Amino acid sequence: MINPQWLRSFATLAAEGTFTRSAEVLDLTQAAVSQHIKHLENQLGPLLVRHPRRVELTPAGLALLDYHQAMVQADALLAHRLADDPAASGELTLISPGSIGLYLYPKLLDWQQQHPGCHIHYRFAPDTEVLAAVLDNRFELGLVTQKPDSPQVAARLFAEEPLELVLPKGVTVSDWQGLKALGFIDHPDGKAMATRLLARAFPGSPGPAALPCHGFINQISLILEPVARGLGFTVLPRFARQAFPRQEHIQVMPLSAQVTDKLWLIHRAQWPLSKRAQQVLAALGLPLAAHQDAP
Structure with a gap:
């Protein structure tokens, strides 16, 4: 052996x-x-x-x-x-991209405080790693932006998340030249996200490559910090923007066109979800697709 x-x-x-x-x-x-x-x-x-x-x-x-x-x-x-699979004890494992993770992790900690016998094991990762972790049974639940076609994976729509163009508070921008004057705050997915959103919001524009870059940060929780300080604008998924603690220093630019991504909840198809997982998903009030900002 x-x-x-x-x-x-x-x-x-x-x-x-x-x-x-x-x-x-x-x-x-x-x-x-x-x-x-x-x-x-x-x-x-x-x-x-x-x-x-x-x-x-x-x-x-x-x-x-x-x-x-x-x-x-x-x-x-x-x-x-x-296992007896008790709902009120044991480990819940979840792996997801960073944006939705910023939104979910505090809520899961709230749930853990109400169920101290349970332990949350959360990991931020890109889609490929999420799928591999679920297939290898290292995580019970995963969230991905592309629906898998593997018969080993069960997938259902979990949330819809628009991309948002985020400006410093009090700054008025009405056209491409205004964005160019403000400058772009880049991040690992920044140019890809900006390309998708700006192409629809500003048809005919040359794209983010033509914008002056006023900074780069690879930590998702800090991407909006330079925006809040008036150093530029960026494009982020809504959940990442909502998780930023200093909302009073930023604003979302209203756009006539939107780009919305789907988030898929995945788990192994061969066996049912644990009672812990079922209880957590119920507590989160699925689906999240209808989630909006609180008034």
Whole structure:
């Protein structure tokens, strides 16, 4: 029988690509991870090709990874079949993109305070990582912006989230030249979001590449900070804008055209949601598609 800790270290290394990152994820030393891989290779033969910046799995390594995934699925299914699945205790796991996460996480903490026997495990991640985490049974629930076509995943509409053009409070902008004079605050998805929204709101405009960039920030909770200080405008999903604490310093520019994204709630299709998950979703008052700003 293969040592479960060694197998977990191997699967993490396969996912992360480096010993350094794997040790951080596992909260182990690099030496410990290396030792686990050495034990496995002594037992099973070469599993990795070690490149300077990454590792590559050998055919034996790919077979071992398939074995690990099968074991994870078997363990999760057994837990579902044998557990009492109490609604008021245990861990709820949810993974989502950052914007909706800024909105949901405080609400989930409110729910946890009412149910102290439950623990919230939340991770912010892009769509590809969300889908992989749900398929690998590392998270029970996920939210994605593109509906998966995998038969292993059940998906339902969770929310609709418009993109918003956010200005400093008190600034008046009526045309493209006004935006150009104000300047753009960029972020990792900034140009892509701005391209989609500005193309509809300002037909014929040259797009965000023609705007002066007055700053860049990769932390979603801080993107609106330079906007609030009057340094420029940006384009963000509504939930990210609503989570910004200093609403009195920003404003949403009214636009005649909108771009709205759908958010899909996903989970494994092979078994039902836990009672905890069902209770949380009920408490959130689904669907969120009708969510609007409070008056």
